[in-house]
Amino acid sequence: MRFNVLKYWIVLAGCLPSFVMAEEPVIAVIVSAQAAYSVPVTVNDLAPIYWRKKLYGNQGRPLHPANLSTEHPLRQRFSQQVLHSSPKAQLGYWNGLYFQGIQPPYTVESQEAMIRYVAYTESAIGYIEACKLDERVRALVWLTANKIQSEPPVLHCDTGN
Template identity: 45%
Template sequence: MACPACAEQVVIAVIVGKNEHGYNLDKASLARIFLRKMNHWSNRQIIQPINLSTAHPLRRLFSERVLGLEPDELDEFWNDQYFHGIFPPYSVVSEEAAMRFVAESPGSIGYISACAVDGRVKVLLYLTASGVVRAGEGSRYCP
């Protein structure tokens, strides 16, 4: 994703475990989840967001599209939260690791590129350069 045009073509899939159900998310809720402001699903289960590592190109794209904050702005935000004992989501180094974590951890949510999705997880949303596309049952969005 060295070129801006390439980044625009990337579609991000927001994923949960394949047995999770009933989550109705929009982009604002997704931002609150990854900023640890929303911590429970509607069934009261605790949400476990998982990030890709800060060096991963998809991480920056996710932050831009969902959180609207630059990396150093996020650092300052997390400093304030740390003062109250609140930490950023854990991060993993690869999309495969994110998918494995989400598949194996109840209540978890993560993101990977849409083309990397397989049957272990379920897609809640697709994030494109132009906005959010809600995923239909069994849909696959891999441009």
Template identity: 30%
Template sequence: MRIATLLILLMLTPLLYAADYAVVVARSSQITRLEIDNIKDIFLRKRNFESGIKLVPVNLLGDDAMRRNFEQEILQMDRETISRYWVSNHFQGISPPATQASLLSIKLFVERVEGAIGYLPLEMIDSELKVLYEF
């Protein structure tokens, strides 16, 4: 019971933080909703088109907590796994997503680049953006 309770708690923990961030696209984007797996595939460059639009995932540069959170929540991979993944895909001509150094630049990038898809804190999301997934 206690274990079940713990598991439940553990399962509920993300829900406790899920409302902080969101995967966003430009308001003008044709994309309206994506599942977490879809987002994962997009950021792992396994899925490049959505609704006939070439997708441009943009990642936050560096070792920011938000990026770690995104990788943990969405990609569900630690940094080392991700690094090995990109090394192995590099030789197949598949590069990691573009990066931006700041959340603001991610916001602008998503707004200005067609097909761009990024993640931002919820508080930065304004009317120019469209939330596809919150976490």
């Protein structure tokens, strides 16, 4: 009897998927690398910029924040870490500001679209997976799984495509 129970558990354990916790990607908050201007952004600036409470940079230029689509996992995480709410919970807020003439951040559908928007739009700011950084943009702030920081963390990027 013990042998059958042990055999049953061994077979059952072999059928179960092995769950490996995937490491959360580091999110890089980005601005254009080519721009002659500087968008000085600190950890404390992110929420007011994305809530559209800070509309202009230090040099008087209008800031143009961009979001990924509402369902994108990076948008979900960015919203939770920086804005302390979900994208869906923000809809009422944006509906109220719309009638005051304040538009929500521009929305793009992919990380490549985010890079292009930020690289070629003056005073734009956005976010992507840090491992997707390229010469078109530069990172100002980093979001790891548990904190927001201004110093770049150690990245573990998969370079084999």
